[in-house]
Amino acid sequence: MQDYLNRPAELAAPLLLGSIIERKIDGHTLRVRIVETEAYDQSDAASHSYKGRTPRTEIMFGPPGFLYVYFTYGMHYCCNIVTDQEGRGSAVLIRAVEPLEGEDYMKALRDKSGKDLSNGPAKLCQALSITKELNGHDLSQGPVTLVLQEPLPADRITQTTRIGISHAQEMPWRFYETGNPYISKSNS
């Protein structure tokens, strides 16, 4: 798994589409499929790691295959998967997922249903109960694991500019599965 993720974020991001995140909680198993990602790295003004290593971004500079969870706008968590070799400060933000298993439990956590369950970075964290407790978590071990799948064929992937940021907006580092109803709102 680490080998697979040991590449620049903009290359790892499309490869993660279609892969599975498995979350075990309270005797339930939640399984979701990644359908939308964004790449960030140290050379990127929109990235948390842009200004260098700080206590918060320490995880991003670590080895690949770990979870970087941050808190934003006072009420939301977002989760990233650290990529590239140690010291690079790159990560892939998970923007949207498609529920495969445990959807009922996710509905209970979110008090929402349908695609509203997980079509945004903060929403999916709530649906999977991912909080800062899991910051720095090793994704090769429970209770949150990343299960890699064969990458999607290139013709199923759409690449656009990113969403919800105020710097480096021109970077085309957002990737999603073409036509999937669970992707977050389009910025086209």
Next chain:
DNA sequence: TGCCTGATGTTCT
């Protein structure tokens, strides 16, 4: 359907 805004806390300057 689409814009505007409030909620809210962590991090960094």
Next chain:
DNA sequence: GAACATCAGGCAC
């Protein structure tokens, strides 16, 4: 003290 990789609810059209 300001910025912030957001969401949901309200109101106007």
